[in-house]
Amino acid sequence: xxxxxxxxxxxxxxxxxxxxxxxxxxxxxxxxxxxxxxxxxxxxxxxxxxxxxxxxxxxxxxxxxxxxxxxxxxxxxxxxxxxxxxxxxxxxxxxxxxxxxxxxxxxxxxxxxxxxxxxxxxxxxxxxxxxxxxxxxxxxxxxxxxxxxxxxxxxxxxxxxxxxxxxxxxxxxxxx
Numbered sequence: 001x002x003x004x005x006x007x008x009x010x011x012x013x014x015x016x017x018x019x020x021x022x023x024x025x026x027x028x029x030x031x032x033x034x035x036x037x038x039x040x041x042x043x044x045x046x047x048x049x050x051x052x053x054x055x056x057x058x059x060x061x062x063x064x065x066x067x068x069x070x071x072x073x074x075x076x077x078x079x080x081x082x083x084x085x086x087x088x089x090x091x092x093x094x095x096x097x098x099x100x101x102x103x104x105x106x107x108x109x110x111x112x113x114x115x116x117x118x119x120x121x122x123x124x125x126x127x128x129x130x131x132x133x134x135x136x137x138x139x140x141x142x143x144x145x146x147x148x149x150x151x152x153x154x155x156x157x158x159x160x161x162x163x164x165x166x167x168x169x170x171x172x173x174x175x176x
Contacts, residue, residue, distance in 0.1 A: 003130050008079060008162050009038050009057065011127055015117045016055045021109055034085070034109070044086055045150055052153075053109055058082035066163070073168045078135065081160050085110040089146065089154040099154065103144045106156040114140070114158065131165030 016036035035050040037043055038057050044050075061081045065074035085106045089099070114134065121132040134140075142158040 003164055003167050007130055008164055012057050021053055053087040056084040074166050076163050077166055078163045083158045083160050084155050086153045086155045090152045102154045110156050133163050135161040135163050
């Protein structure tokens, strides 16, 4: 199997689909599985079937080729992703839940999620064979947002750097 961005996105989706979020901050009890979205940031409003919380991995990452081998092909690719967790914060919730409590909830979700992505990438087959790692796991930066892309949502954003070993091989070229 070729290793690259599809492998990384599949890992992130697999972890999101396995996650259970405790709904201990909202007025209604229950546990949920977050919706995973791989799309542009504006895609949070384009998916009518999503549930919240929602994890969005921005589909426009930056890429660096690092550790170039002697044949000028990369041994490792590094993708800089924007990772978001969104949750509802509608008018009824605003009456009973402080914004800071809601922000704390999405912060907890993203921290648990990113820790599990790293754990699975390093320790669980087949992911541990791909050389996937979150390079900035100790120094992730980001921000909290409210009224971003939707007035009824609260969000947290992290910029993460994900590396993956490549199995890139030279192509076939015929010169005449």
